[in-house]
Amino acid sequence: MSFANCAFGCAVAGLCLLNSDPVAAEQSVALSLPEARSLAVHALKGERPALASQIARGLLIADPHSAYAHYVLATAHADMGHGTDGRKSAARAYRYADNRVQKFQAAELAARLTFADGHPTLTQLWLRRAVQNAPTPEIEEQLARDYARVRRENPFRFSITGGVKPSSNVNNGADTAQQVIDGLPFTGRLSGSAQALSGIVGTVDAVVGYRLRSTQKTRTDLSGRLFVQRVALDSGSHDLAPEARNSDFGATYADVSLRQSFAVGAAGGSADVTGSLGEYWSGGDRSYSFMRVGVGRRWQLSASTSVSMGATLEKRFSERISYFDSNTVSLIVGSQHKLAWGDGIGVSVNLRETDSDFVNYASQAASLRLSYSFADQIGPAVVNAGLTLGKTDYDTYFAVFDVPGGKQDYATYADVNIMLPDVDYAGFAPSVTLRAGRTRSNVSRFETSEFSVSLGFQSKF
Structure with missing residues (x-):
């Protein structure tokens, strides 16, 4: 009217x-x-x-x-x-x-x-x-x-992210059907489901938290997380592995965490202690439950530079038998620096050791992550990129027979994230993540490569 x-x-x-x-x-x-x-x-x-x-x-x-x-x-x-x-x-x-x-x-x-x-x-x-x-x-x-x-100021927090990505390797499968160990071929071929299968991967990651207590120096938070991944194989993958079902490659992760944070040292410095309980499902079946304890420390060295360090201890309880239980200790050290013109660079080193009665789980791993973020838009896009290099060493590994000298995997992955902030809805802007990489191994079953394009949304603030 x-x-x-x-x-x-x-x-x-x-x-x-x-x-x-x-x-x-x-x-x-x-x-x-x-x-x-x-x-x-x-x-x-x-x-x-x-x-x-x-x-x-x-x-x-x-x-x-x-x-x-x-x-x-x-x-x-x-x-x-x-x-x-x-x-x-x-x-x-x-x-x-x-x-x-x-x-x-x-x-x-x-x-x-x-x-x-x-x-x-x-x-x-x-x-x-x-x-x-x-x-x-x-x-x-x-x-x-x-x-x-x-x-x-809000004691309650909730976030949900998700995306859909076409991928050349949705199952982390091998690049070849031939079984090769230390350069020597062996009789038999890898099954279709053990080889790289292409398709579409969809993920949803939801976190809900509540601040139980807060003072000028301390803070206590309770949170829960649910991560769901589902896969849809394409027709070529169904031809290669007719016995494979989409549900075989799904994964679900859930945890509940209690975190105590402290303001420590100079302005911007902090420390935290976190305890978590959770479960992991693979292919629709419960795989393991876990307990995790972590500690962290952050130093604000200047207005443009910070350094952080964290350590975690995780105990996994296999759904099958205790023989497959494992203990993992990890340490991560990282730094963030803002350059004079506003761009940001980051570097982190992650060390991890896993112990288990099952020799194929026992390993030592190290990885290096480099990242760069551009302060100014490049055309309509906000861009950041990263490179990850990693090595995982298994002192003893069984694949058909005990692999002489164990198994060694070397991984190289690069990613570029592109967000379009001017095409947003209520502060959520579309984003595209390109990821490409390869893992080399002395056991061909673990020689893998991947290229994926992930579509999603990110909050601008």
Whole structure:
């Protein structure tokens, strides 16, 4: 319904506030819609929210879907301290808004009211809606800063990421059907499902957490994580491995963690202790459960440089028999540095040792990760890239027979992540990750290569 072309008889009892004559207080005043809108604005500017509320209700009689009337009513409720009613009216204003300006105004008001009413999670939702309709980049940046502040104050956190990627090797299969150990071929061929199979991999990674306690120096968080991966083989893979099912290559991981963090040393320095319990399923069957304890330390050496160190101990309990149980100790050391022109570089070293009665699980591994992120957009894209080099050594390994000298794997992988921040929705922008790499091994079953393109979404703030 058009405000400009409609009129209505609006009985506004609050208009008596404009006239000291007690007789006039009992009279109704007929206003056109434009006049009522103008009067509502004057009432709000004149700090007379009760009158503005009366006018807004009259406007809603004429048009229950009027975004303007719902917005006026929300503002009036806010001025009168009626936060809950104000939030509901602002939500209706957003629902019925027919342009970005109205949607931005309604979402921004709803965000302020939900924050004042003590609902930080809803505030984050409304801030994202405001970002989606922000009229200028400067306002969008301010809303992003507001979002970060609310996120810090919110004891509850929830994140979900996911993606779909075509891959040349969804099962980490071998590059060749020939079984070769230390350069010597052996009778027999690898099964189709043991060779590299192509298809599509879909993943969902959800984390929910709650801050149990927080002071200026300490913080306690409880969190849970669920990671799900599913695979769809292409027709070529079904031809190569007709016995293979998509569900054979699925994986599910779940854990619950308790984390205690401390502010330590100079500004920006911290330490943490984390305990986790979880389970892992492979191919639809439970594979193992685990317990993990980790400690970490971070030093902020300067405004542009930080160093971190972490160590974990993990005990895995096989679903089959204790013979396949394992203990893993890992250590990771890393550093991040921001260059003078804004780009960022990172380096990390990861050392891991696994002990198990099953010799094929017992190993020592080391990897090096290098990363580079560009501060400025390259055309429409924000780009970061990484390179990972790794070696895994098995002192003893059984494959048909005991492999002389054990098994050694050497991995090289590179990845490039591209995000398009200008094509976003509510602060979530599409991203593409290109990943390519190869693992070389003295046992051909573990000679693998992969190229994948992952499509997903990332939060801009």
